[in-house]
Amino acid sequence: MHKRLILSLITKKKNSLFHYSFNTPNFQLLPKIVKRRVYALKRLQLQSANIEAKFYEEVHELERKYAGLYQPIFDKRRDIVAGAIEPTDEECEWQSDREEEELAEDLQKKAALEEKQADSAGADDPKGVPEFWLTIFKRVDMLAEMLQEHDEPILKHLQDITVKFSEPGQPMSFTLEFHFEQNSHFSNTVLTKVYKMKSEPDAEDPFSFEGPEIIDCEGCKIDWQKGKDVTVRIVKKKQKHKGRGTVRTVTKEVPQDSFFNFFSPVKGKRKCDLDLTLATDFEIGHFFRERVIPRAVLYFTGEALEDDESYNSKLLCVIQDLDEEGEEEDEGEFDPTVSI
């Protein structure tokens, strides 16, 4: 399901451009009476599109229902990761024999040694699975690209990522929730990002409908502790007084790369011409929802990475394309060495 949506996001832009130039030539050469029948077929196709929209609404309902079924499993995952519960021996049984077999023998020895070291070093008894989510961020290319060194200490406090679906009867949406333990960086315990969806055929272009699409998103305000906001950095700027020729130094906050830019700007603040960046944002939100949240442990161990290889490489192409087009708005004018 997720891959369908992604592709529909990618192909959507082009459709509208070519929609009319494509269909006409041959069609116009048909006898009038046949053309008339084809119009009747197109009207039938509209009916199909409306039925399809209802189908996707029912699928969304199913997803809500299943979210409830997954929840106890995700809750348990969270508790094990956080160290709130210790799984029983039975719950930890895993026929790792085969995995061990595949390990080259010398690697095995090395591992045994380092494991011993790790065990004694970690004699202070690690709590739960340390850096579970941070490790996932580092391992998944799409997330690693957003991750900056200054984000890492903060993400060590990330305890869970969950998804909430819109209630029935409400406009379709889903909300990613990033749950943090108390930390010295910000006072929020949950950071949220809402993705709004549209699941009916567009009146202007009904035939391009292929199921729900993300159409908008909204971050949240992060209540940074004083001086802890990693999405900005302080630069010193020298200003020359035009008349007197004296120079003074002023400090200024300028944006800097950070995963936490994912939560800004909040609604309405986004520039209208950033459609392409929005598309990237949608991909990432969708990736959290459909891949990272449902199978986090497989990203932690690396098992899910190969599954996603073709998926990621396609996305990365798109993201790179988008980056190139938007590049001119980065940095540059804020560089303190340039100004005087």
Next chain:
Amino acid sequence: MHKRLILSLITKKKNSLFHYSFNTPNFQLLPKIVKRRVYALKRLQLQSANIEAKFYEEVHELERKYAGLYQPIFDKRRDIVAGAIEPTDEECEWQSDREEEELAEDLQKKAALEEKQADSAGADDPKGVPEFWLTIFKRVDMLAEMLQEHDEPILKHLQDITVKFSEPGQPMSFTLEFHFEQNSHFSNTVLTKVYKMKSEPDAEDPFSFEGPEIIDCEGCKIDWQKGKDVTVRIVKKKQKHKGRGTVRTVTKEVPQDSFFNFFSPVKGKRKCDLDLTLATDFEIGHFFRERVIPRAVLYFTGEALEDDESYNSKLLCVIQDLDEEGEEEDEGEFDPTVSI
């Protein structure tokens, strides 16, 4: 939904190869107590996979339900295409103003002229929408690649393509049905192709599960009229008698390219080493089910082609890859000029 499945088919092969080599190194370095917890998380992940399988079963049920809702529309389409019913004026209303606008003016004039000619030429009153399905075959690259000149007269008799889903409680499958009017080529009125699906996690590799997959397919026997089978051609072969040195000419049926090879071989006859060709076959079956059947008129007019561009180009890459690997089994030994 369809694109998800396609991608899962494409990526599947690789997964099993890398599954174990990928996940171990870092993981092995974790302290034993943490590793133990991660095994617990993996067991939880297995539970998720089983719930996911149930989700997809319910989606399949929904698809069955909606197939029933689409059916009256598809029936009407079939009747209009075949000329069995003439749509009312109201049913043919279409605001084609915008489409006309976009037509360059000279193209419009040309079209008007040719339309007139077509109308008078077609004074014999074309029935329904002539060559509706054949036109679709010609316009869609993936189908056009299978289409041979000798297939075209036969496909003019194709009146409908439908899909049937397996009954609840039965193993998951879908059947493509190609409905033909009476013709001089074969006596079947329906040619069928069944695609069998698997919708539970593989015991060997449960984490690779991403929803139903096509696992097998089965064509049908075509009862060709004598001498009309387009999937073979008669070649003359000269044979030299080893002892006497005399030469005689024998005739032999050899396979030739045709869309109708899509229906063969019937179950069990396919060679085991043709996995890759099977993958191509699965893509095509899936494409009929998810794209061509639900939105046939848009392929007829060309409107759906642009939507599929990125989809097709990806598929074609795969198909080409597969073709190259399988090439050596084509032709060659059957070439009559080589043998003596």
